[in-house]
Amino acid sequence: MKILLLGANGQVGWELQRALAPLGEIHCCTRLEADMACPAAVRKVVREIAPQVVVNAAAYTAVDRAETEPERAMLINAETVGELAAEVRRLHGWLVHYSTDYVFDGSKPGYYTEEDLPAPGNVYGRSKLAGEQAIEGAGCRHLTLRTSWVFAARGGNFVRTILRLAREREQLRVIADQVGAPTSAELIADVTALALYRLANDKDLADRASGTYHLVASGETSWHGYARLVVAEAQRHGAELKTTPERVLPISTTEYPLPASRPANSRLDTQKLRNLFGVTLPPWQTQVKRVVSELVWREKT
């Protein structure tokens, strides 16, 4: 299988470099080789490589900055994605693309399914939804994988921010009225590789699999519950912290205003993905513990 990976330096892209390697010939591109703000450059790269699969892990992910840069967010997350999808269709290939819980406004009680109508509440969410729609419009075979609250041992993410703050401050105040599932870049990459392997080896599956799927770890928590686990695990591994899990205090969304509004409910139902691809999605705590352990170990060595 010849795969073109875009966004190879991001949290998910970095893990994809590892997870996709056993599937065949991987061509990894960062912003330097394929700038998603330049659709023509991306088209050129796809034409030169002519892959069977394009995995797009590149995105404009600065959720708050997007509020003041809507055109750029739209260009990277939607316009270029549409171009990419058109190229993939021309090649009769597959496009794997990642989207977000932020396509929903969070007002639904319970878990969102792929059938629920998106209604993004911020610019980033609107640009990601436009990307999903551009793929549908281009008509290529695709897996659009919506995920949430992504973290990894590298890159900018909540786990690393909480660890830094826990070293600097005696008390942390973290939002407790937004719920979702922290999902590791590792899990997203591994499930992507497994799905591609299954598509390549099961024609019947490949004939009916094109579409949108929710891909998140199982279980749910708030940012506050998530932060408490990060601090507790770091403490258990002997990290030098100023705070303790008990001193991670719950606050409401209104007490921590941000430029972009976030959904109160980010819970995504994963039954469609689990049933069709036969994957098991581990509890969110499993990977949070792994990543915290790795980060603390790194700090000590």
Ligand SMILES: NC(=O)c1ccc[n+]([C@@H]2O[C@H](COP(=O)([O-])OP(=O)(O)OC[C@H]3O[C@@H](n4cnc5c(N)ncnc54)[C@H](OP(=O)(O)O)[C@@H]3O)[C@@H](O)[C@H]2O)c1
């Ligand atoms: N992070 C989350 O919490 C989250 C939640 C839900 C869904 N998602 C989705 O999951 C996917 C992967 O996200 P992630 O967490 O891995 O994001 P990330 O760590 O921010 O990585 C995004 C990557 O996109 C690249 N990129 C940005 N602008 C680019 C451009 N103009 N041209 C080429 N590359 C560009 C970045 O390159 P540089 O390294 O050069 O900046 C970076 O490598 C995205 O589709 C995102 O929307 C993320």
